[in-house]
Amino acid sequence: MFDNLKIMWHQGKQFIPDVTTAKVPGIFRGRPLISMANVDETVLTDLCPTKAISGNPVCIDLGKCTFCGECAVQFPDKIRFTSDYKLSTNERERLIIKEGDEASIMVNPENVRKEIHRLFGGSLKLRQVSAGGDGSCELELNATNNVQFDVSRFGIDFVASPRHADGIVITGPISENMAEPLEICYNAIPNPKIIILAGTDAISGGIFTGSPALNRSFLDNHPVDLYIPGNPVHPLTFVNGVLSLLRKG
Amino acid sequence: MNYISIYNNQTIALNDIPVLGYKDFRNINLELLSDQPERHCVSYFGYKDNDKIKLFCCIADDATHQIYVSSSMVDMNTIRPSFSAQNHNFEKFEREIHENFGIPYSDHPWLKPYRYSHNRYDENKTIENYPFYKGQCEELHEVGVGPIHAGIIEPGHFRFICNGEQIMHLEIQFGYQHRGIEQLFLQKKKLLERTTLAESIAGDTTVGHTTAFVNLWESLCGYVPDPSLDYARTLALELERIAVHTGDLAAICGDIAYQLGNAVLGRLRTPMINFFQEWGGSRLAKGLIRAGKINYPFNQEHADRLNEILKAYEPDFGEITEKLFRLPSALSRMEKTGVVSYNEVLEIGTVGMAARMSGLKRDIRTSHPYNLYGKTIVHQPVLKHHGDVYSRAQIRKEEIKQSIGYLKKLIANVPEFNKPEDVSLTPASGKFVLSLIEGWRGEICHCAITDDSGNLVAYKIKDPSHHNWMALAQAVRNNDISDFPICNKSFNFSYSGHDL
Numbered sequence: 001m002f003d004n005l006k007i008m009w010h011q012g013k014q015f016i017p018d019v020t021t022a023k024v025p026g027i028f029r030g031r032p033l034i035s036m037a038n039v040d041e042t043v044l045t046d047l048c049p050t051k052a053i054s055g056n057p058v059c060i061d062l063g064k065c066t067f068c069g070e071c072a073v074q075f076p077d078k079i080r081f082t083s084d085y086k087l088s089t090n091e092r093e094r095l096i097i098k099e100g101d102e103a104s105i106m107v108n109p110e111n112v113r114k115e116i117h118r119l120f121g122g123s124l125k126l127r128q129v130s131a132g133g134d135g136s137c138e139l140e141l142n143a144t145n146n147v148q149f150d151v152s153r154f155g156i157d158f159v160a161s162p163r164h165a166d167g168i169v170i171t172g173p174i175s176e177n178m179a180e181p182l183e184i185c186y187n188a189i190p191n192p193k194i195i196i197l198a199g200t201d202a203i204s205g206g207i208f209t210g211s212p213a214l215n216r217s218f219l220d221n222h223p224v225d226l227y228i229p230g231n232p233v234h235p236l237t238f239v240n241g242v243l244s245l246l247r248k249g
Numbered sequence: 250m251n252y253i254s255i256y257n258n259q260t261i262a263l264n265d266i267p268v269l270g271y272k273d274f275r276n277i278n279l280e281l282l283s284d285q286p287e288r289h290c291v292s293y294f295g296y297k298d299n300d301k302i303k304l305f306c307c308i309a310d311d312a313t314h315q316i317y318v319s320s321s322m323v324d325m326n327t328i329r330p331s332f333s334a335q336n337h338n339f340e341k342f343e344r345e346i347h348e349n350f351g352i353p354y355s356d357h358p359w360l361k362p363y364r365y366s367h368n369r370y371d372e373n374k375t376i377e378n379y380p381f382y383k384g385q386c387e388e389l390h391e392v393g394v395g396p397i398h399a400g401i402i403e404p405g406h407f408r409f410i411c412n413g414e415q416i417m418h419l420e421i422q423f424g425y426q427h428r429g430i431e432q433l434f435l436q437k438k439k440l441l442e443r444t445t446l447a448e449s450i451a452g453d454t455t456v457g458h459t460t461a462f463v464n465l466w467e468s469l470c471g472y473v474p475d476p477s478l479d480y481a482r483t484l485a486l487e488l489e490r491i492a493v494h495t496g497d498l499a500a501i502c503g504d505i506a507y508q509l510g511n512a513v514l515g516r517l518r519t520p521m522i523n524f525f526q527e528w529g530g531s532r533l534a535k536g537l538i539r540a541g542k543i544n545y546p547f548n549q550e551h552a553d554r555l556n557e558i559l560k561a562y563e564p565d566f567g568e569i570t571e572k573l574f575r576l577p578s579a580l581s582r583m584e585k586t587g588v589v590s591y592n593e594v595l596e597i598g599t600v601g602m603a604a605r606m607s608g609l610k611r612d613i614r615t616s617h618p619y620n621l622y623g624k625t626i627v628h629q630p631v632l633k634h635h636g637d638v639y640s641r642a643q644i645r646k647e648e649i650k651q652s653i654g655y656l657k658k659l660i661a662n663v664p665e666f667n668k669p670e671d672v673s674l675t676p677a678s679g680k681f682v683l684s685l686i687e688g689w690r691g692e693i694c695h696c697a698i699t700d701d702s703g704n705l706v707a708y709k710i711k712d713p714s715h716h717n718w719m720a721l722a723q724a725v726r727n728n729d730i731s732d733f734p735i736c737n738k739s740f741n742f743s744y745s746g747h748d749l
């Protein structure tokens with residue numbers, strides 16, 4: 001008993017009081033800033049492992065970027081990753097950052113379905129499906145509910161049964177072998193329901209783009225409500241992304 | 250000579266590997282392993298060479314620190330005797346070869362689909378129709394779990410045959426995570442693409458697999474890395490080990506409903522992965538390990554910071570593990586649960602923790618040293634003997650302490666790092682190279698073969714989970730099905746590492 005109290009005392013305060021303003025330690029590759037500096041665009045676009053960089057004007061697609069940081073190392077005057085971890089949005093085009101862009105990435109409230117706030121604003125239960133995910137996004141999604149990030153405090157929880165869920169969180173590039181289980185799981189969730197893509201692999205296929213072992217047709221048939229970039233997604237990116245979707249428009 | 254002896258990360262000419270008739274090939278490799286627990290097969294694979302299949306078998310010898318490599322050229326139609334009928338260590342390897350190329354075996358004991366890879370030989374075999382073993386008995390019932398599991402983890406299917414609450418048999422079906430990584434290694438030709446692929450083999454072993462790749466790649470390109478690179482890789486490997494082991498101990502506590510242990514160990518993992526972010530910008534070390542360079546040099550400030558983190562970690566870790574391993578309710582769930590004996594792990598051919606838990610000494614850091622192992626870090630494997638959940642938890646606790654010692658030793662002497670600049674790396678032509686790493690889970694093996702123009706013709710990846718999943722199936726036999734989660738967690742194998 002006293003041991004337990006002692007252990008608890010030694011932990012001090014671990015939770016992050018305000019997850020919307022918390023600072024991430026050290027360096028973090030969040031929302032990039034692309035300057036107007038002149039660089040050899042062919043070299044720049046060519047070095048990216050996932051073709052996330054396009055030229056004229058120079059843009060980075062955060063839905064494709066693996067946040068490897070190589071472009072910023074080789075072109076420090078052109079590209080800089082800031083520690084802004086709020087990267088989520090409900091519109092795919094908003095993930096494309098153009099040179100000169102400095103604005104934050106935000107959810108477009110106009111396009112959030114009206115029932116999302118009304119039904120899920122106070123409580124959102126999510127079923128996570130890893131469809132070829134390497135385990136890294138899965139680890140970070142687990143971390144969203146540890147004592148530090150504690151996403152449950154917002155009424156956001158991961159549940160075991162799709163029947164209890166209000167939506168699905170997909171990680172991984174969607175392997176052919178997971179395509180059917182994913183579809184079955186999604187169909188088992190009662191309407192209305194949301195779809196969240198967590199991580200670069202889920203959003204675009206990431207480094208697996210072009211692999212014949214994928215089957216991403218699920219995404220052609222169902223509307224996506226939230227894109228959360230990252231490789232893997234940072235817990236703060238996830239928490240803030242979901243909160244911004246649920247917030248009253 | 251029937252085989253060629255090489256060392257870890259040694260590039261040799263492909264032509265120097267003896268090509269044997271299948272009969273000799275089989276006999277010699279079986280002979281190498283017979284009654285020699287210090288030898289184990291680290292990779293056995295094939296690739297298509299015109300209309301034939303060229304097979305390579307690589308046997309590591311922990312006593313001599315060498316790896317014995319031999320090869321054989323076979324056609325796809327002749328029915329052949331398997332290695333597996335004589336030695337179960339080869340069971341998975343041959344299933345993989347059979348699935349990929351259709352090579353028929355006359356006496357393979359368990360010739361079932363392996364991962365349903367997209368380029369499999371027989372496309373009529375589909376993942377929905379896996380031929381599970383059936384217990385034809387009215388007393389028994391089956392329990393199917395997955396592919397999607399209750400928690401936030403990767404998919405795989407478990408099929409139990411139970412007598413009431415008691416598990417009689419478990420069969421695990423894989424393939425859901427298959428992304429075609431080995432094929433992508435050949436398709437994507439840029440170094441950064443391949444490095445990113447290596448980082449995505451198993452997201453919980455980013456450092457392990459990426460280090461295996463870069464060590465291999467540098468050797469293949471005839472590049473000798475600066476000592477600072479070896480330093481960074483060794484440091485990152487030990488840091489990854491501490492982070493994952495801590496998280497695993499938390500998960501074990503979670504599964505036995507020891508909430509305090511779960512919360513404390515869970516939060517102790519955070520400073521370790523956050524340190525990865527402070528150093529290289531990613532909590533799971535993506536972007537950190539690169540061939541020929543490092544984009545995020547480690548400096549004295551990092552060393553001081555890590556020292557601080559370790560200082561804060563140690564007393565809290567010591568306190569909670571001391572409590573955990575004295576708590577009768579925790580011990581009763583861990584002791585004698587999920588036992589795998591020495592003979593069983595030897596027969597399965599497990600590696601890493603899943604071998605050391607039962608007294609089988611397999612640790613690449615000692616047996617086939619790389620980077621700073623065998624030099625700055627002279628490693629002694631932690632061995633346990635009961636092969637139960639308790640042994641697996643104990644190994645983690647002791648390895649964490651050991652790794653902290655290694656980190657302290659490393660940070661006491663930070664080398665000079667070069668500026669992050671690309672060096673030119675061109676793979677040599679007509680070569681074979683093999684790279685072994687002891688990741689936190691166990692032995693990782695990557696092999697590469699180049700053709701006469703220096704193009705990759707084969708890239709073979711083996712995660713320790715390839716060998717080890719069978720140990721889980723064995724561990725749960727005769728246990729209550731309610732103990733399955735803790736058995737599973739105490740091993741923590743990788744689905745993506747298996748499925749590739």
Ligand code: SF4
Nearest residue numbers: 048065066068069071
């Ligand atoms: S950080 Fe993103 S955009 Fe830059 S090279 Fe890496 S993947 Fe491409």
